[in-house]
Each structure stands twice: as C-alpha cells, then as structure tokens.
Amino acid sequence: MNIENIVTGIDGIVFESKKDLTKHSTMRLKCVGDLITVTSVSGLKSCLKTLSENSIEYRVLGMGANQLLSETSEIPYIKLSLPFDKSYLLNARDTYLLPASVTLSVLSSHAVKKGLKGWEAFTGIPATLGGAIFMNAGTNLGEIGPLVTRVFTITKEGEENIHLMNEDSFSYRKQNFLADGEFIYQVEMKHFGEDPSISKQIKEYLELRNRTQPLKEWTCGCVFKNSKHKRTCLAGKFIDIMGLKGLTYNGMRISPKHANFMENTNSSSHKDVVALINIIKDELLLQYGVEFETEVKL
C-alpha cells in the first residue's frame, strides 16, 4: 500500500518518502525510511485515524536519543513538531501545559533561571518531553514521572484521551498508562516550589555529566538498565571490570569514558549495535552469571 497516497492532503502533516534519517537519532545510525512530520494536533488525529483505517503501523520518533533506528524501515516514523511560543516560559508558573515536542533542554534552561524544585531530575537528558515521559527519564537526582500531572494523547484510532497521573503511572524507565501506538501530544507539569539553590545544583550536575559521560560522541545514552542490580551493581561497572571498555565492532565502540555507553565512531548501523550488545550479554553471563535488560529500544 502506498502510504504517501493515503496521507497526502491531510492538513498539518508533511510526508517525506525514503528519507535519510541518520540525523534523526543521537547515535547517528544509518537509516532510510518514510518520515511523517506532524505540525498540528488535528493533523496528528487525522493521520493516526487514516493509518489505522488502512491497517498501517507506525513508529513514534522523539529526538531518537533512546531508540536504535534500523537501516531500512518499511514502517513510517511519525515525529511531532508542534509550535511553541517560548515567551510562555518568561515567567515561572504553578503548572505548565507544554507540547510533547518541546525539548528537555528548553525546560532545563527555564528551571535554571527560575530555580524550579524537582526539575533538576532531568538535567542533561537529551529528549523531547513526549519521549522523556514514555521512558520516565531520570537521573540520580530523580525522575520526570512525579512532575507530571496530566498527559494528553491521541490513540492509534485517532481518538483524544487524557490520562490523570497517579502513583502507579510510572516505574523505573517506563510509563504504565499508554496503549500500544498511543501518541503523547501535550503534557501538564508541576514543580515543588521555587528554590534558588536548584540553579547551582543543575549546573554542577551538568558539569559532572560532562566529566563522566561521552557527551560529544554519537551515543544513545545508557545501553543497559540498572534496575535489577540498582546502585550496587551498575551495568557499566560490570562491563568495565570485564575489561571491555574500548572494544570495537564495525565502528561501534564501548565507550572508554563510560562502559554503559556505545559510541558510533564510523557510520555503524543497527546490526553493529545489536552484535556488540550480544557480545557484552554473553560475557556477562559467562563471567558473572548476570543479565541486564537493554534500556535502549532495539
């Protein structure tokens, strides 16, 4: 079925066929596929409804900081690019209603200026707000989940939905309320008051990340989750102890700076990351009898 014919004419979307999507992931994996960029909520509704009526699957793409795009994709990617007037962030507010395509760096910069308590949790995470909520992104300073009050979505069938958050809405690096294919387009967030010391905390944490993580390389963040062995047995520590730092497979390298990161040093693709992940998994099992779940979406 020709997707272009089906979606062309829908207001608020741009369809690009067989586009080079290498720059659409932070790991810069080679990728070619169809991209639908959505610029309005009504466009998103019509697009998802139309795809559903034609039984066409899709993948949701945020900043591509936590997904490994495959070299070619038959399934189209949908990316949100909703308008956002930055003057909305000139003053601190009690609650914020934000498009899901806004980036965490924009929100962090607002948090630094206004000293928003709680917002230090997502310091330095490259993400769109939608992707951060999908992943319940977080750092040693906390997670984004507790800052979220309502999540506005469009279902796979093109219906609007509003999720009210409760204590079960999030767990470690995941949300528990979205149905398959449900698309976040808007988010309501709060903070825990204003505190000038937050600005300093955010700046210091950014410096720490710069020192300890390969932020100048093409990576997808931490490859493995630390959940099962949280705090005491970090995945990176195991990989480091096994002497695998620097190990390279087809241009994909285990970071010499932080062993839970992989760096794309030379036009690697999805299959190279998967091969390196499998090498690490086999060694972990052989040498220590431990298994780590991947955090990155394969």
Ligand SMILES: Cc1cc2nc3c(=O)[nH]c(=O)nc-3n(C[C@H](O)[C@H](O)[C@H](O)COP(=O)(O)OP(=O)(O)OC[C@H]3O[C@@H](n4cnc5c(N)ncnc54)[C@H](O)[C@@H]3O)c2cc1C
């Ligand atoms: C250098 C680096 C450092 C990182 N550090 C951290 C860290 O400290 N903590 C941390 O938690 N993560 C970290 N990450 C991983 C990544 O930044 C997070 O997982 C982030 O939340 C991904 O957001 P994204 O917009 O890139 O989403 P993507 O990677 O594009 O997508 C991730 C998942 O969310 C889904 N999704 C995206 N947008 C939407 C939407 N609008 N509606 C519904 N589903 C959606 C996608 O389909 C996919 O399943 C790091 C990554 C890098 C490259």
